[in-house]
Amino acid sequence: MVDECSPSSTRPARPLHLTVDVYEQLKDKITPNGFTLERAIQSGVDNPDSGVGLYAGDEECYSVFGPLFDAVIEDYHGGYKPSDKHVSDLDAAKLKGTVDPEGKYVLSTRIRVGRNIRGLGLSPGCSRAQRREVESLVTKGLANLKGDLAGKYFPLNGMSEADRKQLVADHFLFKKGDRFLESAGANRDWPEGRGIFHNNEKTFLVWVNEEDQMRIISMQSGGDAKQVFERLVRGISAIEEQVKAAGREFAHNDHLGYIHSCPTNCGTGMRASVHVQLPKVGAHPNFKKWCAKLRLQPRGIHGEHSESDGGVYDLSNKERLGKSEVQLVQTMIDGVNTLIAAEKALAEGKPLPSELQ
Numbered sequence: 001m002v003d004e005c006s007p008s009s010t011r012p013a014r015p016l017h018l019t020v021d022v023y024e025q026l027k028d029k030i031t032p033n034g035f036t037l038e039r040a041i042q043s044g045v046d047n048p049d050s051g052v053g054l055y056a057g058d059e060e061c062y063s064v065f066g067p068l069f070d071a072v073i074e075d076y077h078g079g080y081k082p083s084d085k086h087v088s089d090l091d092a093a094k095l096k097g098t099v100d101p102e103g104k105y106v107l108s109t110r111i112r113v114g115r116n117i118r119g120l121g122l123s124p125g126c127s128r129a130q131r132r133e134v135e136s137l138v139t140k141g142l143a144n145l146k147g148d149l150a151g152k153y154f155p156l157n158g159m160s161e162a163d164r165k166q167l168v169a170d171h172f173l174f175k176k177g178d179r180f181l182e183s184a185g186a187n188r189d190w191p192e193g194r195g196i197f198h199n200n201e202k203t204f205l206v207w208v209n210e211e212d213q214m215r216i217i218s219m220q221s222g223g224d225a226k227q228v229f230e231r232l233v234r235g236i237s238a239i240e241e242q243v244k245a246a247g248r249e250f251a252h253n254d255h256l257g258y259i260h261s262c263p264t265n266c267g268t269g270m271r272a273s274v275h276v277q278l279p280k281v282g283a284h285p286n287f288k289k290w291c292a293k294l295r296l297q298p299r300g301i302h303g304e305h306s307e308s309d310g311g312v313y314d315l316s317n318k319e320r321l322g323k324s325e326v327q328l329v330q331t332m333i334d335g336v337n338t339l340i341a342a343e344k345a346l347a348e349g350k351p352l353p354s355e356l357q
């Protein structure tokens, strides 16, 4: 779905990184895949309300247009420098505790990562043939998944409107292409090549050829983030095996971690979220400040930029780069538990947890 590359009216204004000098330096450059600066910035140009407004059409954009991407990444990812290294850690055993151990506040937990295949264009620069290749490679791999991960692929092409709407309403499927991805060129040939894979229980899902070639998702009711993470990691490994068996690999490097079309997702590409009932905390004037302090991102429950419904919020880790997956899931677990403690304190007229004071 849309991400921080796309809009936010609430986000503070960011400095302008596309200066005249940077523009002059980069305007005639072109990646080996044929992607230009003009295409990378098109979404931001068309949509002045973009949060970042910059997309990569291939992995090489991050080096060919380095002076612009580096500046945006440093700004967005809290001072992350071109010399910094990103380290991944997918060891679920290291997670401590669970979200909402009493089971009173959290409705569901979901963790997603993005993955793209090296050598095949990222969504804004993916040709029709490449998109078909991604779909074919990924769905062949998914068909080999075993046990609780096994499931079926449902292409968007040919899916009834009623089924599509139901999958979106049930929080399983991405919405129809938005104006930010449209301007970025990521919605070309829609809906061809796009689709969703899910297991029978709809606890393991893969979105194919949306904002990234793959969004790999694990979700379930309740707050057992460890179980959700563990399933996700098994899913990622199984898919990676299939990608390798096809003679390909995920786009990845030591500096940017996993490469994504939106620079805000580089690193882990991970968003670990809960849908959690926090009517008092959510209505508190300090809610956004508390989320920022706990390094959480609040959203409404129908995806980014939707509003809260009945005091239920989508809370997730805000950072993606420079911290490992384990660290980010732990940030979400600890932060949400602090807000749950605040919800109880507000209901009982007791002092707020020390982390929020």
Ligand SMILES: Nc1ncnc2c1ncn2[C@@H]1O[C@H](COP(=O)(O)OP(=O)(O)OP(=O)(O)O)[C@@H](O)[C@H]1O
Pocket (backbone or CB within 6 Å): 001, 002, 003, 004, 108, 109, 110, 112, 168, 170, 171, 172, 173, 174, 211, 219, 271, 273, 274, 275, 299, 300, 301, 302, 303, 304, 314
């Ligand atoms: N913890 C959760 N439980 C149930 N559904 C969830 C949860 N977190 C997110 N969702 C649902 O997943 C769908 C996609 O959400 P959303 O677009 O906000 O995020 P995303 O998939 O992480 O991608 P992006 O950040 O690129 O927008 C929405 O329907 C949303 O309600």
